[in-house]
Amino acid sequence: MQIGEIVNFWSQVCRDADTGRWTHPADRDVLSEANSFNLDYPISPYVGHILTAKVIILGANAGYNPSMTPSEFPTDRSIDSYIQRVRDPENSDWSFVSDYYGRVNYSQLILDGEAALINASPYRSPKISEEPDNRKAIDKLPSTTFNRRWLLEAILPLALNGERLIVAKRHGLWKLPDRVKNSVGVAVDPAPVSPQITSTAWAATQQFLSK
Numbered sequence: 001m002q003i004g005e006i007v008n009f010w011s012q013v014c015r016d017a018d019t020g021r022w023t024h025p026a027d028r029d030v031l032s033e034a035n036s037f038n039l040d041y042p043i044s045p046y047v048g049h050i051l052t053a054k055v056i057i058l059g060a061n062a063g064y065n066p067s068m069t070p071s072e073f074p075t076d077r078s079i080d081s082y083i084q085r086v087r088d089p090e091n092s093d094w095s096f097v098s099d100y101y102g103r104v105n106y107s108q109l110i111l112d113g114e115a116a117l118i119n120a121s122p123y124r125s126p127k128i129s130e131e132p133d134n135r136k137a138i139d140k141l142p143s144t145t146f147n148r149r150w151l152l153e154a155i156l157p158l159a160l161n162g163e164r165l166i167v168a169k170r171h172g173l174w175k176l177p178d179r180v181k182n183s184v185g186v187a188v189d190p191a192p193v194s195p196q197i198t199s200t201a202w203a204a205t206q207q208f209l210s211k
Contacts (some may be wrong), residue, residue, distance in 0.1 A: 001153040024065035035137040037123040048116030060170040064124035110172040120173040159185025165208040
C-alpha cells in the first residue's frame with residue numbers, strides 16, 4: 001500500500017443524504033448496529049500533514065463534547081473547510097485545530113507539521129474507554145481494517161528505515177501485534193489513556209525530531 005492511499009480512502013467521507021449522518025460509505029452497514037457515536041458532525045480521521053509528518057501518533061477516536069463540538073462547525077463554510085483538510089491535508093492550514101489539541105504537549109508539533117495524529121476510528125464519542133458498544137463497532141468497521149493496513153504496509157516500513165517514528169498512544173484500539181510494538185521506529189506510550197504523550201514515548205519523540 002502507498003502512503004497516499006489514506007487520503008484517497010478518507011476523501012470518500014460524506015454526509016448521507018438519507019440520514020444526514022457523517023460516515024464513510026464502507027462503514028454504513030456496521031454503523032447501523034448498536035453504537036452511540038455522534039454522527040451529526042464531520043468525522044476526524046487524522047489531524048495534521050499525515051503524508052509528510054515525521055511523527056505519526058496513533059490516537060483513539062474523534063472526540064465529542066456537546067458544547068465544544070457544535071462550536072467548531074457553526075456554518076456550512078466551516079464544515080466545507082474542515083472536509084477540505086481531510087481531502088487535501090498536505091496543502092491545508094493546520095494552524096487552527098480543535099481546542100482539545102491546545103491542551104496536549106504535542107500540539108505545537110502538529111502546528112509545525114512535524115507530527116500528525118491518526119485515529120483508529122474517526123467517529124465521535126465522549127469517552128471511548130467507557131463505551132463498550134463503540135469499541136465493538138470499531139473492531140468491525142472496514143475503515144478500521146483499512147487504517148491498520150495502512151499503518152503496517154505504508155508507515156511501518158518507513159519507520160524501520162528511520163524515516164518516521166510511530167508513537168503508539170492508543171495501541172489497544174489499534175490492535176498492534178507484539179512484533180510491531182517491539183519494532184524499531186515504534187515508541188509505545190505507557191499511559192495510553194492520558195491525553196499527553198508521556199514518559200519514554202515523549203523522550204523518543206523529542207530525540208527523533210532532534211536528529
